Amino acid sequence: GAGVSQSPSNKVTEKGKDVELRCDPISGHTALYWYRQRLGQGLEFLIYFQGNSAPDKSGLPSDRFSAERTGESVSTLTIQRTQQEDSAVYLCASSSHRTVNTEAFFGQGTRLTVV
């Protein structure tokens, strides 16, 4: 596609339910990042993929959070047993490769609200 696409754009879920957030990166981009942005806050790094592997998942806040990437393309961020503190905008970004001057392109984000 022309840009990074995320779905759904908005998700309201009940506390305790599981949710899956999807990211379609720009075709050919090998690096993919997930970030969380709470209301009025900066971006919080969650996980980074290079191809289908995740060399850095240090930002995942708990074992309720997991992510995978397949075909060096689509990535899914799964949050199990959602809590109200998980409410945030989840942003995905992709870049062509991890070298100097590589720009990360962001999707519009998924706004998750846990009620």
Add this chain to the structure above:
Amino acid sequence: KNQVEQSPQSLIILEGKNCTLQCNYTVSPFSNLRWYKQDTGRGPVSLTIMTFSENTKSNGRYTATLDADTKQSSLHITASQLSDSASYICVVSDSNQAGTALIFGKGTTLSVSS
């Protein structure tokens, strides 16, 4: 620890005025520094990128500076417009292949009023 600190946290200016946003970083080894603009409800979009050897770079009314010795960068906005109202995020890349590529500041929220 790699960190990016931005100031001020928020700023309100009148349309037509200039402003300067600051970014201090402790990222090492340094690769490059980008300023992103994030409009409300949208993902960040890159404005400028600066590498170690660059001191100044302009993109229209936006001018970024970098002092690699003091590890400081600034983003100057000239003749502000209402559409400049957004969050401006400083992002520093390290060149450590095993680590996180992008380190984000928390952003400066700019409000331009008429």
